[in-house]
Amino acid sequence: MQLEDGSRVAVVGGGPAGSFTSYFLLDLAERVGTSISVDIYEPRDYTVPGPVGCNMCGGIISESLVQMLATEGINLPSTVIQRSIDSYVLHSDVGTVNIDTPLHEMRIGAVHRGAGPKGSKGAKWGSFDGHLLELAHGKGANILRGKVEELTWDNGRPRVQAKGLPAQTYDLLVGAVGINSTALKLFEGLGFQYKAPEATRTFIAEFYLGAEAIKKYFGSSMHVFLMDMPRVEFAAIIPKGEYVTLCLLGHEIDKELVDSFLNNPVVKSCFPPEMAILTPACQCGPKIAVKAVCQPFGDRVVLIGDCGVTRLYKDGIGASYRTAKAVAVTAIFDGISNKDFQRHYWTACQVINKDNQFGLVVFFIVSIIRKLRFVRRAVLRMTGKEQVMEGKKRAMSMVLWDTFTGSAPYRNIFWRASQFNFLSRLITEVTRALVVPGSKGLN
């Protein structure tokens, strides 16, 4: 089973995973001299502000993804990147520390997935997802604006029925529907043992501040909160063009938890004092996958991105790129059968799955830091002291940077944090923090 001249591919979902797959399928097919056609089914209009035109996420393009895309010839313009990020601020009840990247270079992009929050008008920036869809279109992909309502088999080939469009049969069906779509059920119904991954709900909210206030209060830094809050694995505020995005990841985040976070004095102190009550312009509770999915592929069908295999908590868009690339390479160079996907695509997915195991350990350690006040104090002191050191010696700063921005594999972060020098410096700071009066409390 292979893609040949005249083969047809259907990609259901025009978010980053779907657009990357289409782009690289067409790019690689062109390189090997095979003429294929790709149809992307995406009913969403990315020019409409609010949830209708948004794929709901924190909107961070990681350092590693920015570099890989530039290497692929995909340079992200400032009409899409709302704010470039070159540093982060670590907030905690025991202090705040600013951490600059060693290169002093803007390599993280903050974007809006859609056209901006509900009610925003005449935005200066375009949608990130819309930009990628345009790139795929520029490579030759057809965009079909119909919601897929039925997936069936037609003599062993996938058949797609979308609202208002004639049913079409394809040689390969790619599912890139994310984890928040009802289309997942359609793939489960295709009978190749696929089951949607286990998920948890997160919380994303946009607050309007205006460009000037954002520059003054948030700058070009990602603000990360290391505080003891139950069920929260990660809390950050990401500055964009005219809004800031609050991103809470963890387990079953509800309204009570969000209110308590927003009313925390450490969080409030980040915002202008006149914003006594923080009212979001737009908010959503998208799901994220927390457990690995089993077999997201079969003969002539494969799922990628969030509905296939993704990265734990961080850099979901980076995982979309990697899985999209793996599918495109497998389909063009190996084939489109269950065995081909098992042998090549699944191997790439397993790299992410295995790394997520290290991610669980890394976030477990972060949760200990969050819970113990004296450890928080030690981490902040160690990080603060590093700011006068040369870039490569800032071990704690870089471990935290890579953990919170999703810029390096968890395995790499874990090994760097296991080095003797790192641990001995940390133990020294922990011991010091223990003898400082008032820092021994558990929270």
Next chain:
Amino acid sequence: MYIGELGKIYKEGENIVRQGEAGDCMYVIQAGKVEVVLERPDSNVRLAVLESGDIFGEMSLFSRTVRSATVRALTETRVLTVDKKGFLRRVHEDPSLSFRILQKMSERIRKLNDDVAALKGH
């Protein structure tokens, strides 16, 4: 620098890489124009002018020698750095990531061939 621009700005005339220095990264031009200059004791030779979307410094990703030429900004230029370690790790996972660099290097060899042929013809 506008708030949504990625990379780092170099002023007109500023060196981005220096011939003879150790290098462990590649650069992708996001905006502006640079010249690649081979510095020689007697005279300098301009090897190329590169602009937005072009790459330079890619030889250091694959070989451990020092920078072969100096790259200087001809206008205000914004470049993005690609780290060697991260790049090689990704190429190990996905060798097709190097296709575009190989394509660019092939284009340069083709141009070099033309230049060599022109020199030999004289």
